[in-house]
Amino acid sequence: MMNDMGMRFAAHRGVVNVDAGIRENTLASFRAAVEAKADLVELDVRLTADGSVVVLHDPDMLRVWGDPRRIDSVTLRELRDGWGDADQRIPTLEEVLTAVHGSGSRLLIDMDDEAFAAPALDVVMRCGMGREVEWCGALEAMRIIRGADADAIIWMPWSEAELPFLEDVETLRPQVLNAPHLAVGPDLVERAHELGLEVCCWTVDDEVQARHLAGIGVDGITSNRLAAIRESAHSFDVDHEENESERDERAFAVARLIAQDAAELVRESADEYRTHVHGKATPADLVTDLDGLIERLVRQALRAQFPEIPIVGEEMGGDEPECGDCWFLDPLDGSINYANGLPWFSFSLALVRDGSEPIVGAVIDPIGWRVITARRGYGAWAEGQRVTIPERAIDASDPLQGTVVAVELDNQSAWRGLNGIFGRLSERYCTLRVPGSGTASVFGIALGRGVGTLIGHFGPVDHFAGVLIVHEAGGVIMDMSGRETLNPRNSGFLASRDRRCAGALAQVWHEALSELE
Template structure:
């Protein structure tokens, strides 16, 4: 084992160049590899795939299209044709063989970190590394130092072929790697997306004598966050920025905020779990016996055995499928924690309706990190619809995309429907004036008894807006993300768009938002003035 990959010698944070120095050259080319070495990268990460005739080449994507404008899968193309791509740019700027990258790193202070996202290239790549080392020793020169990362099955193959290989365990979960896996793979590092990095993971890895590496961190705050937790190696596309951040030292790192995103696979898993729970809640709520109906804060604040059973099921599923995630619920409570994914669940939004035999209730579930909403579902239990959204990816209802983005024309409220909800079981200050303002515009108001359905409704053409007096993430976070991702707006009391209102908010179709906000804000302002006079 060499010093650069030993878990006992990472005295300072190590820099990993993602696919070479991609700020200077095209990724996974010899030019990018050499530039990363010259920039002093401790590790130069490259991706390996196989051509049709079995040559190991540097390429991340399965196809040649993104980087080389050739739509073919590299596995369907012989090496001679792959080598010809970009021929006018010179050898250092074309797709190289893994053997060429090893030669470029040999005798330098950098380690070539060979990444594979599938097991196919593993055996051939190990053979290339062995051949390179044998040739170097025969010539009396120093071979390239190598480490391996990527797909778990690929790493298992590498370990089986080379007992001394420096293997990085891929780990993108929030729980800790099991002892059995650590013993079997004997990794020199645990390698994870920095968004799932935690102090517990770092401490456990270091206790086991294993380095902690993370990828791919391009923001300065993300770098500081990872370094503050004790990450030993950071993979980045921005080598000079990472060097600068490392030089700042621990005091500067400690001020970095928690990352507020999920790795792609965890985000996809969260969205899938949310959708499954929404469908389950529809079936269960329709069929279950209400059991004992009791009250909480007052006689109008109902809770049924269905509420409790649904929330308990949600908690069990999330604990099993998404370990490390927290849950805050309408019935069983909970507390969010900084930087930790947290679900907000209202098992039956509209329990008073359910308790009184009125088929207008919802299941509401949202995932957020701090005040950054990420995933949402709202199930219209009695119509069987599921509204869903993922931040940055849009919203849908039963698989059909929702899009209410503005047409650029302001529309009046005449003939439209606007919803609101009581504050608890009472009217909110200004509600009467709000109704008056709507009536004067020949706009009809509705109070349906489910804030989640009322807020999400305009995303699917159910009315043009909803006024809510008191925001609660348990009650409203899912529906506010859905309407925002569908192209609607959430306005706070001051008329500013927001993802997490402090108190009162207005959800609206963008073409009606201005007029509706004028009516709503005027009514609330008048109520405050009357209250002040009294």
């Protein structure tokens, strides 16, 4: 099934060009994919109220077409009312089959509900295109396709941490294992090939990741960026061994993608994972189902992408090596806020070298759930834009006057010296805030939220990512002795927008501790 270059590339919902007015899952996007010589054109099917098979990803038409109605609430005739250009409307599956027939590009029909399987297969067979179509989507839907067509090319969904065995595939008899790309590692590819299966993965839009996947032997990639990803995958040199800088670049890309997936899970979770909440070390140190779910998914992705790098996580622990690289993960920093319905919590993932040097960091901003990342020496980033600490007017006589400083408690308790710090800052008209997420309070400095953050004790899983982001955005990290560092282990530390504010805060902290001696 592969082309003569060894891999197949699927255009995800066609080739979309927003500037040219070409939307996803339209005849225009599919023709663009054929013109771009996509091996496969991926599309999604749904049913209208009268049972017509149409091409649309979402259950409603709001995101793509600005129409809030569900597609299953309108008939095909109602859907056609007022639509002129056939290339720029929701097409029927039959229209797409006719447009792509004989083009050299195959259709990859995706579905998230088994109810769509039989009607879609019926359309394909009526059009005589069974040999130009492949199928992916919900497992039960794939079973219906296989039961009706013994020769169908089926992509079996796979997102499990465990490797597949023969009994997992012998009933469905798929030709392809279809997995999210972060779950695809060399062990999965090897096992699938042993079972006689190709491995295809979705949805790959990062060139670095595309080269890596080509290097471990995947057979196909689904992408929103067909041309760029195809070129990157084909640029892989089989004789080249990934060096440290290249691995760091890939770690930066993977950390960002993992954080984006975690942010999406947080956005979609609402109250679903607040059902089971319990204390860990103390009743004020809470863990929820969402903590565990995110950590399991992140560990699965990291083990697939970097099987050689140990992981230390907030909920599942782990052993930090004496030297070399290690991932530090807090899946939900600020769990007590989340458990109590306060929308101020975060996520922290950092790659640290030799126990002291953060190389990559990724966090989730509670405001908008956007992802903030940093790579040592390459800056801090948010949504493709470089992050630098915003300028602000500082009182000439006192850099702390009229400002806000964040502080985080030791669970529910004040740490040593905090009461004295509070008193001294109050006298200088500086206001303390206790937001409830150490991760967010630290990296918030990079976004201009206050002039400083005080943390009573450094925690690698909570703080390494935020520390790196502040540093790369131009801020300052100091330990309790006033030493600038990116590794304030076994100490309290502060993050600040600049050296003047950092020095003033360090002096306040020193005075508060001296008073206790």
